[in-house]
Amino acid sequence: MNLTVKIWRQQSAAAQGQFVSYQVKDITPDMSFLEMLDVLNEDLTGKGEPPVAFENDCREGICGSCGFLINGVAHGGRRGTTVCQLSMRFFKDGDSLVLEPWRARAFPVLRDLLVDRSAFDRIIQAGGFISAPTGGAPDSNAILVPKDSAETAFDAAACIGCGACVAACPNAAAMLFTSAKITHLNSLPQGQPQRHQRSLDMVAAMDAELFGSCTNHGECEAVCPKKIPLEFIGRMNRDLLSATLHRHRS
């Protein structure tokens, strides 16, 4: 199949960007979306034009490196799929596609479709961990974890930190990402000692990075490649309220 792909080209963070249209030819249905871009890049390189920069690594939907908007939808809109897993069999000959980087103040564009998501790491630094210095752990079966708590923790821990939730949110909120980590750790017995401080600190860090606030659009859940549910934002808000009420005296 042959496609027209309009791609955001921007040489550096400081440079002005613009859309450029390309024709991509002889794409087969068993290629992945990124392999289609590989074909385009081989072609551009042959012509001496700079290839399109986009982030990717594992190409199996787990590292969280990849992600951009296809026709305005993060990861292309197929439920539970990162853009690296997206197959070209869902497109047809003559399709016209627009590719854009994540758009959010907290995610500055570094080049073309590639953005800086280090704000996510700083949210984790604020409290997205259980302090367990190496060596001091009790026997692993000494801590019983109810199966449903473990399942909830896992559902939340499945987040790959790709940033699609932020890109899809009209407010560029990072609440799905932050609530996933808070839900993961706060659901487990091991996470209880730091529960309140974690909730307070991670939400504060999220605000400091200039992410917006949730106004219940649910766009984040719709595009999340790991199907993290909106419900976790509710849990985070409850945990935050509870943490505020339980603040220790200083």
Added chain:
Amino acid sequence: MTLESKIPSGPIEQKWEKSRFDMKLVNPANRRKYSIIIVGSGLAGAAAAASLGQQGYQVHCFSFHDSPRRAHSIAAQGGINAAKNYRNDGDSIFRLFYDTVKGGDFRSREANVYRLAQISVNIIDQCVAQGVPFAREYGGLLDTRSFGGVQVSRTFYARGQTGQQLLLGAYQALEEQIAAGSVQMHTRSEMLDLVLVNGKARGIVTRDLVTGAIEGHAADVVVLATGGYSNVFFLSTNAMASNCSAIWRAHRRGALFGNPCFTQIHPTCIPQTGDYQSKLTLMSESLRNDGRVWVPKQKGDHRKPGEIPESERDYYLERRYPSFGNLVPRDVASRAAKEVCDEGRGVGPGGQGVYLDFADAIRRMGVELVKEKYGNLFEIYEEITGEDAYKVPMRIYPAPHYTMGGLWVDYQLMTTIPGLFAAGEANFSDHGANRLGASALMQGLADGYFILPYTVPNYIASNTLEKVDTSRPEFAAVRDEIDKRVAKLVSIRGKRTVDSIHRELGKTMWQNCGMSRSAESLQCALAKIPNLRQEFWNNVNIVGTGEELNQSLEKAGRVADFLEFAELMCIDALERRESCGGHFRVESQTPEGEARRDDADFSYVAAWEWKGEGQPWEVHKEPLTFEYVHLAQRSYK
């Protein structure tokens, strides 16, 4: 040069304890005066960085990714082994040790493997304390399953995303240390070379992948935790950016390379579909617990799988290996798949595939239970192939997956360059000629959490380390070499893309140094590689400059190193005229076509020394002795 493995004396079960006691300590108040560079932030790198940061050293961790959480450890699916014996099914530290030595086809060091088995139990404790959401029983206890190549249930898992969850645990511990100021994280920063001062590793030179700046970083110790080299085959299950450059550059600076020909071809991957394909996707081998592998009995049987009656199917693993059946180790399963495909009985487009069938499992357990155990893998399969594996059997084929070879290290995980350590997949230790399933996560975390935090301080305490900074001429000299190399790469402006040359190298390696190797095939590869290297340096086309974010340039540097490394891999494979583990020499097989090891001549680690550009390598041999596990031909019949 003599290889000193520094294995402690005494009974095997006391070696690690004894050596921990013998190791020198650094006073807590002095620790912050010492700096440690850790390259890589996967399981081994992140675990070491977090643990050494907690102890109070100044740690600098480098990753070429945008975040340490992207490291390829994240993609491991199946699980992590530990000799907890929670199942009361006969497991023990000795049995895990025994299985690993045997599974590695007697080409690993007993002392290292025993230590790994001992530490395995601490790893699970550590990870649970960090909040890793392992699978649980209804009573709240940890669940385990059995995994490729063993007969006890010792594999702990977190659905099909065990690597992700373990890496996030280590990443979170690392981020906590970054916040505390004990670790400084350098993301989007790729190590391009190692700097030695007076014979000791004292720093690295990196390229800032956003600005292109070439920078020196000095430290007292350098740890490489930079993963394996499966991408020498171009198509592998490794991530796109996984590469051998860090260990290769260290090799060129004097670190010996151990057993480069030991690579693992994983039996259960989705078959290749076309020439444009960029990578192969693994289906966890936990699927082999319940799936049955088969091909048609007749050559060229193109009927749909459902139309082939039971009597015309060949469940070849169950037939050839009745006691292990579908759970034979990876090397055996991969080779058997290749054989049936070579006989013309392969299935799917191009005949390069075998069936992995869940029909019996679904009849036995019901579709719901199959879904609970493997649901995410079936989804991945359907996304890629468009086929529903609940209705038609999966098609699988072997693919390069893991590399047992790596930098030669002693018992302390130090390379032959003083002050340079290698951990995780980047070193050669522990797995011998074949790695058992669920052992990579175990080894990465053992090295990072529980070995380096003892051996690195011991090195610091036992050596006088003069103050070194990046103004030394040694740093300027390496920076200058890198500047020249980058300038050369962007000035070639030839006709071929980096990928096209990498693809050609990969094809050569897969055909000649892949699942089976012969003197003839290896000679053929050795004739081709230098030409391809020349083609690269004369005809590659890299658009753009070195002073910007330039992904083609990043790839080019890695491929240039693969083009050198590939030659050593073939030389090692040629020299080892026996079959062992993942290394199958067609000249060395039993009449039934099983691998035949040659302990009289090849019971050693081949450690290769770089002698300079255009000079032949020199091989050093570390003999392997087996006191606790009786040497035997592996049999899974």
